Amino acid sequence: MTVQPTPAPAGAAAPGPAGVRPLPRWVSVVLALISGAGLLLSFPPYGLWWLAPVCVALLAAATHRRRLRGGFGVGLIAGLVLFVPLLDWTRIAAGWLPWMLLSFAQAGYLALLGIAAAWLSPLTDRFRAAWPLLTGLLWVTQEALRDRAPFGGFPWGRLAFAQDDAPALRLAVAGGAPLVTFAVAAAGGALVALAWRSWRPRTWLPAAGFAVVLAALVAGPAFVPTARPAPATTTVAVVQGNVPRLGLDFNAQRAAVLLNHVRATERLAEDVRAGRKPQPQLVIWPENSSDIDPLRNQDAAQQIAAAASAIGVPILVGTVLRGDVPGEIRNAGILWMPVTGPDLDQVYVKRHPVPFAEYMPLRPIARLVSDKVDLVQNMVAGDHPGVVRTPAATVGDVICFEVAYDGIVRDTVTGGAQILAVQTNNATFNEAEARQQLAMVRLRAVEHGRDALMVSTVGVSAFAGTDGRVHGATGFNVDAVVLHDMHVGGPRTLATRLGHWPEVAAVALALLALAAAAPLRRRRRGGDDSAAERTTEER
Template structure:
């Protein structure tokens, strides 16, 4: 019987052994570093399964609390630098608290992986699958709790240039995360076996799994062609001072659109069917009488380009609250339909636990008026297209984007304002847009006040990618989508299934541990006689 044949059969439970601590600590830290390298700016997607494998090796055959501690090391090494852009808004303390809190989810998943070691030792084939299920499960919880969750750093968002990205058309981000983690589990099993033949077989399986994405067809939109312009007007100064430059930012976007209109009139550019401005292009409410000049300037731009503009702006009310909105501005008639951002960002657009948060950062009261969320999906008719709108961080949430597609969106638009962040955060956000385009079979745009802005086709490929902290205008022909992908139809069902299987696996590990404990107790009783 070969070593590979042995791996396919149930093996006897392996009794706990004392493993050296420091190699595991180093492996856990290296896992965090590898995960970090998988995301923009580095963007080395193949480092993601390596990071998963290193953590799986570090925690195997350890106790729950040891595994949790090692997982926390991985989470901190990964998320503290990944989320460093949050210091610009909140300062050092909120950045570190957020990073540590998010790392806690990975820590618990690593503890669960360690606790499930008897299951892996009895059924060796289960290691890669269990690894995928636990990663998907911790992301499912982290994406939702607390305050609606914070999905940054999902494995799926690291796979922009990976063949595995194409699997998003089948099962969305949860399936891509699952497959990345299964690949890592296969690599871990290959290293653990210490058998050349088994290692080659398992390593080959990992490679085949990654390459399997090349066999998955993406959904190309076959609707009418539309010409879309994106306008990145830039801001005078980056950082929190952006909010004190509201009129200058609006003027930048108006002037950039007027320049585009002049190029169209001179025959140097195609006339767009619709124009998309970023989030906060006008932080001045153009619908109130006190800001009639802002209304006039936006109308000037729309009339000059002779196309509707999707304006990212703020509207005051109800009461003392504010709304972050996408507003359709028609040439000749002015403001029309509006989408209100459904998921305001906690501790940035509204301040839960304000008195407690004030103890952590003196910037809390910069959020003077809490934003309120909308209650309808962001589907707006803009010229000839039904546009699915996600504002800023909303692109990270599966359901918010899917709702626009099931609501009839033919094109996806992500309006964002990265003036408070840095190029790394903008690159991470663009990676999410790429996945959403593939997931739903829709061409997409990301447009930012300062960058990065880009077009993304339904295959996840980018074009006209702008620089950061610069003015940019781009015009491109896109196709409108109609048919829904399998991922759009299934929605969260794939994630629910994977989480459910993870719970069953965890329960199975508990059953094996209980049986093993009883066997040991019976052995002790027999020896005593």
Template sequence: MQTLAPADGDSGPDKTPGGMPTGADTPLRLPVALGLAVVAGLALLVAFPLYGLWWTAPIGVALMAVAVRGRRLRAGFGLGLVTGAVFFGPLLAWTNLHVGYAPWILLTLFQATYLGLLGMALAWLSPFARHRPWVWPAGIALLWVAQEALRDRAPFGGFPWGRLAFSQADAPTLALAGYGGAPLVTFAVAAAGGLLAYALGQAVGARAWTRAAAATGGALAVVLVGLVLPTTTPDGRAVTVAVVQGNVPRLGLDFNAQRQAVLNNHVAATMALADKVRAGQVKQPDLVVWPENASDIDPLRNPGAADAINTAARAINAPILVGAVLSGPEQGQSRNAGIVWPADLAPGTRPEQMYLKQHPVPFAEYLPLRPIVEPLAQAITNQAKLLRTDFVAGTAPGVLTLGPAKVGDVICFEVAYDDVVRDTVRAGAQLLAVQTNNATFDESEAMQQMAMVRLRAVEHGRDSLMASTVGVSGFVTSDGNVHDASGFNTDAVLVRDLHLGSGTTPATSLGPWPEYLLTLAALALLVAAGVARRRRPAPVEDTGQAASA
């Protein structure tokens, strides 16, 4: 009689004491698995703003894991890809508002590929986890962190949008950011999902209700552990900060064509604030923050723009952090900058402090491999005129002195990158200012970005703010709560006291090490799973002689 080893290389299904298969590790029928993959993507999606149902993130993790468990590698990849497409497509829909569908579809599929790789890795791991109950939930959590670590870095510096951690701004798990940053928050969410996946297997497949209940309780404990963790509170003096959201005449990619009107809007709003200060209606600010692209006319080269900003700074009698686009340093290059504009700038002199954005966005602010990519980019975006200038990256953290405060300047998408924000705090930032321009996107993108600001505030124990051209602007205290948030696509001036911080959270001190260690653990599990596969028993060849019953 012919005896064959299982096709996936494991040692067969778990058995009850009576020797019957439990069914906990039996792959689902493909139509069922495909349906679960779709629902997993939807569950991940609604965890993020504008929906904000943070508790669905672990459910999405669990459903994807259940869908791929016990499958061949290519099936695991395909199911993960489906989950990724369903998740990233709507999440990143704001990228298609003004450049057409092709870039959005390409970005969606590219990001979904990482979840495909995750699905493949989970399928690879599942035979190893068959007789090791702890491996499955732990492996799910570790592999999610590893997947995000790769996606956040490759290629061209990565694209961290859609990290599990960024869905947790309203969740108890947010407190974990202060202890291990975004990677620890992702690990906790995925660990809760892994425990739910294990519970589903035990309940539905094995009918092991006690183990299913224990795993579900464990998932709940992981999600709620943040309720007992303290957050770091800034210990310094209070400073009064004003955020000016000047708005734009109209949303869209022709934002640069409106640059004089946009600058005028921010000057006028600051002048109006100065009138209210003189009338005693508003407290005198210690510093003012304008958003990214508040002056797309280079004020270091254009006397008219410089005079307008000078007028606003003198009127408000406080330094202004001006988001500006600077020409050069060479032909065909630009710089995305935050410039400290003093109220007492002497005539004919230039501001001395500025921050240059360190992480320009590939394909939006510069074209990598330009000779190859430019013809393709022009063909799929139909926006050739937007592709002629590359933004040059800065090389130093954005710690700027504005009045009594050392402000950590972070520009737009940089808030998604752990190292950019962490290096800014380590360099001495007492509060964080995120300058952004959402004029080419929509409210969902702005709210997703605000969720990142909330995580960074908790991660580093710093009061923070987001200043946008069109919204959403607002203040975030170090506990992650948002205050005085503006509306979208409107003008607003916000004034609030924030506290300066000098302390260091465990996350700031540990830096990237939690992510490194969790990723190494994930790789070790994959290697162990590979070794176990190589040691599987070889199939017994059929010799043509039937074994006796």
């Protein structure tokens, strides 16, 4: 449907280059509401990925030619409608206040996006063909900022993470998550450029060009070749031991959780001996599978050793290591050998603890507000990438939310990782969060041309191939053991070699575009069409 903005009133000075005024305020608000809701539905567990470019287009139309504060407002509305339900799983562990604070903080970045889109309106009015490019650049820039600030950022809800079943996922092999986001947002820009006003017969050629661009962005990636899997394989088993009860109380059930994973591994060993299952070369347990520090607790060490001895291969154990300083802990993956025990040279400590959940930033200041801050332990960050060398393969280990951060995953591949492993614990969240996380794992497998896996205490655990396809996915809140032959190694993809440079280029171009729009805005305010522009700005 063509968007028909309100024409200028009779007798008014001629409007700007686009010949249109902004949409009525109420229409922009409605479009922002629909945009946020549609973006939510594009993410797992709903998976309506095709809504993402449509909703980008709706938000672009809602912000176009608005005042900057109007762009902020409609962007904030869309952001809240998206992030409040998308991040609902944080409420389970943290309560409603942190959930709301995080949701509003994330929505604020879409508000900034709305300001930037409104600022660029004179540029898109004058150069309509630039609308797809500029929309793509703004979304990549918004995500680049949100992924890093404050306190290391929180990349949840990137457009790229909604494309796990879409053709656009294949673009990750060339430019990672930023390129996927760019393609989705640019498709939205092409769509709004097509729909913003009616097309007269003499303008059919540009309209057809936008249609071709839109089709290329949406369907074209299906023809992008993904990395070929390496011929060598190794059999890997993931153990999802489950927990006695979901919720934060799982921390009080540490012994039971460890025992669940030990027994599941021992049952696997029995199945192997009976010929019911193949012998794995490596077993991987999830994050928090042993919240009891096995380097300090002899009982925990003996149980893990018994499981490793039974299966006869190394186990990558997700554990919590206690520090010498009271209250100081490390979230780690440690390789446990079947004969010699823990290999202290093959330990990965989580590099990006979650602020306000795993550590408390600005603790002295926060303590002035609430004494509850001291209930949060101090999780110390690791200082090296998660490259764990095992006899079966070199594993690129990332823990839980780290899969959302481009650089943390890439560092493992450039460090020599042949397969990717995401150890996570979803017992304090829900199935929606787990499936959103699995979508990220699928993107990383395509991006780096490495078979990947996600292993959770409660689910969803699964394997992902270099084409993004899922193998052996488990249910949620069940115990399960899954084996899969994973391809080991392979050449580095273009995305791995380029690293963050495509994102840097997009941000630089976005900043140039924002600067280029400044003289056009001044010209509008001071030119012959200033009366019409004032009327437009008042709307």
